[in-house]
Amino acid sequence: MAWQWFHRLGSPRWFYEKSSAWLPWLAGASVLLLLVGAAWGLGFAPQDAKQGNSYRIIYIHVPASFLALAGYYLMAISGAIGLIWKMKLSFVVMRAAAPIGAALTFVALLTGAVWGKPTWGTYWVWDARITSMLILFFLYVGVIALSRAFSRDQLADKACALLALVGTVNIPIIYKSVDWWFTLHQPATIKLTESSSIDPSMFYPLLTMIIGFYGFYAWALILHTRTLVLQREWRTQWVQKLMGEGR
Template identity: 55%
Template sequence: MWQFFHKLGSPKWFYGIAGRFMPWLLAVGLLLSLAGIIWGLGFAPAERYQANSYRIIYIHVPTAFLAQSVYMMIAVAGVITLVWKMKLADVFVRAAAPVGVVLTLLALFTGAVWGKPTWGAYWVWDARLTSMLILLFLYIGIIGLGFAYSDEKAAAKAVAVLSIVGVVNIPIIKYSVEWWNTLHQPATFKLTEKPAMVPEMWVPLLMVVLGTYLLFGWIAFYRMQTEILRREHRTRWVRDLVQAGGQSQLKSGGA
């Protein structure tokens, strides 16, 4: 385990291993997500009280889950940056934060669309919605703080501190419906309890959730590879990689 953790300190090693996993993450993620969405939107039964309006759950829940999970990953990367000063941890933060913004925006938008027929309003200052909005501001703050410093090491430390401090918002999001009297419904399903929905409803939802996480892995790896090339462009292995890529393009063009 420690040997693997030590290897993560090598951008060159990670670049290569990420390239091996990316095709599988993309293929399986797309397969699960598309199958789950088609099943949920087209073939799952209507809900007793919300009829067909509940079907937006197959987009809202995966994006909301992942938006929170990505921030937790960023906070862990922040700890690694401060304690072990591992460059790859900051690379992950730079790669994942913009994805977190998109996911949070999608969760807020789909929640608003779902809230109109359910609550009669697109937005209410509900504890869950407000804490999700704060999550969006935290993501934007992480991105902005990263660009506020010309020194990458200073920027990495500042971003790490903000991400760690902001992680207190995650349990607030999760338990807000239990701590306060809110309009937002409780969790759709929990690992420790039997799902309230029939399998025809929650199985496709679980497929989309798993598929979305895998697709995030593909996007994160791709963006991390790009960031690694930007940071390591003066190293010999990157120059050799670029040269090899150019030669392969010439060969394919000549063929």
């Protein structure tokens, strides 16, 4: 049953038909979580003892950074599934994830620069964490560029998947950069294997924002994937029928 469901999920038509019911729930839950998290973090969380109110950009910077990394893994895994099992939908998901991941990486870099000015006295330093995040942005852009560089989708899909897989080497470097090298960037405050160093009054609104960002990412990814599915499958009978029905 699990194997059958896995192959069914690889069908563009099945995904398009089933995902239409998911979008309103994802959108509503994401907006609610983001509104609650933003109001909680910006309006009610206490000031930081050292950074004052400037730390509050963490409620955008950290979720965007998390999604930039997780989204790259999702893009690379989708590409690998497409290469191994020849699933058309996985390649579509890979392509849909690239611009969303690039946008989130840009937001992470921008908010990090804004945060760096009052904290470090400068918007930018060639810090190990920041530099590796910039490389991540260029990897996303590279996948986007490759997807448009070939006239045949099959060649573009394989090239994008290979670049995405090679680029996964950069993800653990980003994560461990603050431990491996001397860096201005602060160590991770949220840890899975040990207690977090952030106060609960600041952590809970941050967690709300992170969950909201993940929900928004899922909504945006599904929406973009559906659009690319229609573009790729426009010659098929089921898409022609949808277009005729105005759906």
